Amino acid sequence: MELLMAIVIGILFMCATYLMLSKSILRIIIGTGLLSHGAHLLILTMGGLKGDSVPLLSDEAASYADPLPQALILTAIVISFGVTSFLLVLAYRTYQELGTDDMEEMRGTETNE
Amino acid sequence: MNNLTFMPVLWPLFTGILLIFFAKKIKLQRGISLFSSFIGIVISLYLVFTVRTQGILTLGVGSWDAPFGIVIVADMLSSLLVLTTNIIGFAILLYSFYSIGEERERHYYYPVFQFLLIGVNGAFLTGDLFNLFVFFEVMLMASYVLLVLGGTKIQLRESLKYIIVNVLSSSFFVIMVAYLYSVVGTLNMADISQRISEVNQPGIISVIAIGFLIVFGLKGAIFPLFQWLPGSYYAPPIPVMALFGALLTKVGIYSIFRTYTLMFYHDQDFTHTFLAILAILTIIIGVIGAIAYWDVKKIIIYNIIIAVGVILFGISVMNEQALSGSILYIIHDMLIKAALFLLVGIMIKISGSDDLRDMGGLIKQYPAVAWTFFIAAISLAGIPPFSGFAGKLLILQGAAEKGAYLGMAVVLISSLMVLYSVMKIFMTGFWGTPKADYALTNGKVNKMLVPAVLLVIISVLFGVGTESVYPYITQAVDSLMNPEIYNKAVLKE
Numbered sequence: 001m002e003l004l005m006a007i008v009i010g011i012l013f014m015c016a017t018y019l020m021l022s023k024s025i026l027r028i029i030i031g032t033g034l035l036s037h038g039a040h041l042l043i044l045t046m047g048g049l050k051g052d053s054v055p056l057l058s059d060e061a062a063s064y065a066d067p068l069p070q071a072l073i074l075t076a077i078v079i080s081f082g083v084t085s086f087l088l089v090l091a092y093r094t095y096q097e098l099g100t101d102d103m104e105e106m107r108g109t110e111t112n113e
Numbered sequence: 114m115n116n117l118t119f120m121p122v123l124w125p126l127f128t129g130i131l132l133i134f135f136a137k138k139i140k141l142q143r144g145i146s147l148f149s150s151f152i153g154i155v156i157s158l159y160l161v162f163t164v165r166t167q168g169i170l171t172l173g174v175g176s177w178d179a180p181f182g183i184v185i186v187a188d189m190l191s192s193l194l195v196l197t198t199n200i201i202g203f204a205i206l207l208y209s210f211y212s213i214g215e216e217r218e219r220h221y222y223y224p225v226f227q228f229l230l231i232g233v234n235g236a237f238l239t240g241d242l243f244n245l246f247v248f249f250e251v252m253l254m255a256s257y258v259l260l261v262l263g264g265t266k267i268q269l270r271e272s273l274k275y276i277i278v279n280v281l282s283s284s285f286f287v288i289m290v291a292y293l294y295s296v297v298g299t300l301n302m303a304d305i306s307q308r309i310s311e312v313n314q315p316g317i318i319s320v321i322a323i324g325f326l327i328v329f330g331l332k333g334a335i336f337p338l339f340q341w342l343p344g345s346y347y348a349p350p351i352p353v354m355a356l357f358g359a360l361l362t363k364v365g366i367y368s369i370f371r372t373y374t375l376m377f378y379h380d381q382d383f384t385h386t387f388l389a390i391l392a393i394l395t396i397i398i399g400v401i402g403a404i405a406y407w408d409v410k411k412i413i414i415y416n417i418i419i420a421v422g423v424i425l426f427g428i429s430v431m432n433e434q435a436l437s438g439s440i441l442y443i444i445h446d447m448l449i450k451a452a453l454f455l456l457v458g459i460m461i462k463i464s465g466s467d468d469l470r471d472m473g474g475l476i477k478q479y480p481a482v483a484w485t486f487f488i489a490a491i492s493l494a495g496i497p498p499f500s501g502f503a504g505k506l507l508i509l510q511g512a513a514e515k516g517a518y519l520g521m522a523v524v525l526i527s528s529l530m531v532l533y534s535v536m537k538i539f540m541t542g543f544w545g546t547p548k549a550d551y552a553l554t555n556g557k558v559n560k561m562l563v564p565a566v567l568l569v570i571i572s573v574l575f576g577v578g579t580e581s582v583y584p585y586i587t588q589a590v591d592s593l594m595n596p597e598i599y600n601k602a603v604l605k606e
Contacts, residue, residue, distance in 0.1 A: 020277070020281070025273070028277060032277065032280045032281070032284075035280070035281065035284045036280075036284055036287075038284075039284045039287040039288050039291070040287075042287075042288055042291045043287065043290070043291040043294075045291075046291040046292060046294060046295035047291075047294065047295065048295075068294075068300075069291075069294070072243055072290070075243070075247065076246075076287050079247070079250045079283075080280075080283075082254065083250075083254065083257075083276070083280055083283075084280075086254070086257060086276070087273075087276050087277075087280070090257075090261060090269065090272060090273060090276065091273065093264065093269060094269045094270065094273055097264070097266055097269055098266060098269065098270065106270045106273070106274075
């Protein structure tokens with residue numbers, strides 16, 4: 001199971017890298033979304049995909065899934081939500097002000113300060 | 114009074130929340146944040162003296178024992194950096210009153226400023242790897258807002274790049290935490306350190322060590338990962354730029370300090386040699402940038418990169434002298450970079466341009482600015498009575514002991530180039546014939562000069578009084594050189 005997850009996460013990272021290297025801002029933001037998906041799945045996988053039951057004490061079970069990675073993921077998810085929404089609004093503002101969504105046209109050169 | 118350990122984080126948090134309620138009342142905002150910053154300095158001074166007398170202070174949040182709960186650890190290095198951060202925060206806040214402009218002040222400038230201080234202080238004080246990530250994010254979120262606040266074209270463009278780079282490095286941080294968790298099964302730094310010393314650094318730990326170097330190198334702008342910095346730091350207004358230049362990259366360096374002395378010190382031939390090579394290349398790149406430009410802001414920005422390289426070179430040598438040199442140098446550099454940015458801001462304010470070729474003869478009308486800049490400039494280069502000297506001397510001594518002569522040569526030559534780059538500003542900007550009539554409302558410049566002079570005076574005292582600061586540095590180095598001291602204090606065995 002972990003091997004399968006590792007391959008899937010690898011594919012997610014691959015797609016994220018490809019998208020983040022493209023010109024359009026929206027593709028880059030989609031890339032960051034995929035990247036954080038990959039990172040979150042990686043925490044889950046690296047914590048081990050074992051255990052009989054969900055981490056709830058009311059369920060009588062011999063073993064539980066590791067609760068720590070789940071808490072870490074929950075934290076990381078809300079943080080990346082916050083950053084992504086900020087980034088989306090910033091991209092919108094940038095589009096309004098600069099009139100382009102092409103990163104190539106956003107160079108900082110001597111004439112373009 | 115163990116809660117003292119967490120006060121440098123809680124106090125700005127309290128202030129920041131309070132400030133949100135009266136965003137439109139600028140006078141009140143200024144008053145509250147200045148008062149709070151001053152109390153922040155008092156708290157962190159008290160923290161430094163308490164750590165001096167009682168050794169490493171730890172606080173298990175919620176009374177959970179060390180490896181299971183989050184631990185806040187104040188050792189000497191953290192408390193000294195927290196003190197420096199608060200002093201710089203105070204000075205830059207004072208400068209902001211006269212330069213940031215009412216429009217920005219009305220849009221939550223001061224609350225976000227406090228949130229940045231929370232992130233920086235928290236990152237210095239935490240003893241938990243994931244908590245470090247969270248404080249990094251607090252700091253970065255605040256820095257995104259400060260960078261883009263005002264919404265000019267260059268700010269929008271550059272903050273887009275800055276945020277994308279930092280989202281990438283944050284994801285990397287999460288990935289590395291996941292890998293390390295799967296190897297050692299804990300997140301507490303002291304516990305990680307102990308478990309790594311039990312397994313004695315197999316290959317996977319070296320891979321994770323380099324991974325963390327990439328993460329913190331992206332935050333701290335080391336050689337192949339610095340490209341975001343010159344553009345992003347160029348965009349915001351001067352006080353924000355000073356805040357970034359003095360604090361943000363230094364948090365990345367502090368994290369390398371922590372991880373490379375506490376956790377990944379078993380395979381030094383590989384990890385620390387790698388770090389040394391990157392540090393030397395960082396210095397070279399910074400030097401090239403610093404002497405290439407005629408833009409005053411760009412020159413100081415590339416000087417940040419040089420200092421990062423020098424401090425990391427000290428860490429990579431990993432003996433007592435070099436580490437104490439690095440600590441002295443990081444404190445000196447935080448103070449003097451903030452001062453230089455503020456002074457350069459005054460120059461730009463007076464002459465209305467950031468190009469050196471448009472300035473000249475400022476010393477005739479503004480001698481106080483000129484001589485303050487001169488002292489800051491020679492401190493930066495490391496001329497003996499001033500603060501940059503002792504740190505670099507100790508780094509060089511440590512390197513000589515280890516036989517790292519190439520690095521020594523690069524550090525020495527870089528000092529010369531640093532001196533050249535800032536003297537270029539001094540000689541073309543302040544000497545010569547005035548290119549225009551620079552008569553401004555003189556009172557405002559004098560007010561803006563106060564925080565810069567304050568920082569320069571502190572850094573001069575720091576340089577002249579190195580002898581009296583040195584016991585504190587020794588205590589900091591002690592717990593860096595012997596991770597057992599840190600581990601014992603945290604895990605209470």
